[in-house]
Amino acid sequence: MTPVDLLDLDSLLDDEERQIRSVVRRLVDDRVRPHVAEWYEQGQVPARELAREFGRLGLLGMHLTGYGCAGSTAVAYGLACLELEAGDSGVRSLVSVQGSLAMYAIWRYGSEEQKRRWLPPMATGEAIGCFGLTEPDHGSDPASMATRARRDGDDWLLHGGKMWITNAPVADVAVIWARAEEGVRGFAVPLDAPGVSVREMRRKMSLRASVTGEIALDDVRLPADALLPGAAGLKAPLSCLTEARHGIVWGALGAARDCLETTLGYATTRTQFGRPLAGFQLTQAKLADMAVEWQKGFLLALHLGRLADAGRLRPEQVSVGKLNNVREALAIARQCRTILGANGVSGEYPIMRHANNLESVLTYEGTSEIHQLVIGQRLTGLNAFA
């Protein structure tokens, strides 16, 4: 139970869910919190080391079954994302991209041989994966992607480039989406294949405790078995995004909770005009509104998680969760920032780091506007994308 759990939403979780949450919270307290401000400032994170630690706890591909994956429920996975992101959105991104994007794509669309080759080492964190959909000229509109896959005898040749790819500079394998004659196809591409080059993208002002890269593919020759046989058409990468967005619905609440808890502690101890900041009505109004939004966001996440566990979660429902929870988490982070005054912009406190991180979270995995359009289309039956 945390101070922001006014409604005792904890009572909606079962013992196993609460236990998984405590284990992840402890890991974040021990391994992330003491170092994350430094990682963020340096723009460097020990991704491989963290991946192995997360793998040991079963957090990588946690909601998948077989091949060394933990086979947990969607709700338990969501709670893990929440705790990880209470540490840092970049750290949660490492886990999301590994499990919900790269591993999920191979687990759902790969051949038996691809699953046996990649999933067990990815589950332990020995191998790191990334997911290449976005291109320099094609972000929200992946259907227009320029990366091409063409057959050459039994082989495939991949040509093009991907940008803004989380984990790419430390990854062993990339799931690359490319347009072939018959439509969009997915490939498991070892990043040491000839013709692949990866460049780290530095100078991000957000998600600095996450490594991001650009992948250039210069007529990369791949054997026929690099193709993910089950992935045909854009709906395959979009289904992976639905998985990952569900984790974000929960994760964003973690960043918001950390901001709120930090702010409650600060506002009750800092005095101005002879009384604690928390004693001013204007501060309490802010705190009350933020706590109410947080609780609503948690109920939404839990509802979507339960739908996912019942096998009934639809993509536009995930859009409702991603749109609301990231938007509200960002609003909470910014509001908390005001309560900390100048200290709100200091790296000594986590608030500005969370707020900056949430700017990326608002944009990746479908921008807010794209989720509004998904919801709008569902409401009206009209496609307003183009």
Ligand SMILES: Cc1cc2nc3c(=O)[nH]c(=O)nc-3n(C[C@H](O)[C@H](O)[C@H](O)COP(=O)(O)OP(=O)(O)OC[C@H]3O[C@@H](n4cnc5c(N)ncnc54)[C@H](O)[C@@H]3O)c2cc1C
């Ligand atoms: C830190 C970080 C990590 C990332 N990691 C990955 C990753 O691992 N793999 C990956 O493939 N991608 C990744 N991305 C890329 C991310 O998914 C894209 O940035 C996102 O899809 C938006 O694309 P864009 O940046 O090209 O913006 P654009 O598509 O150019 O959009 C710019 C603005 O225009 C708006 N817009 C676009 N189209 C419409 C429309 N039809 N109607 C109304 N408004 C519209 C958008 O909402 C946005 O506000 C990452 C991005 C960041 C910042």
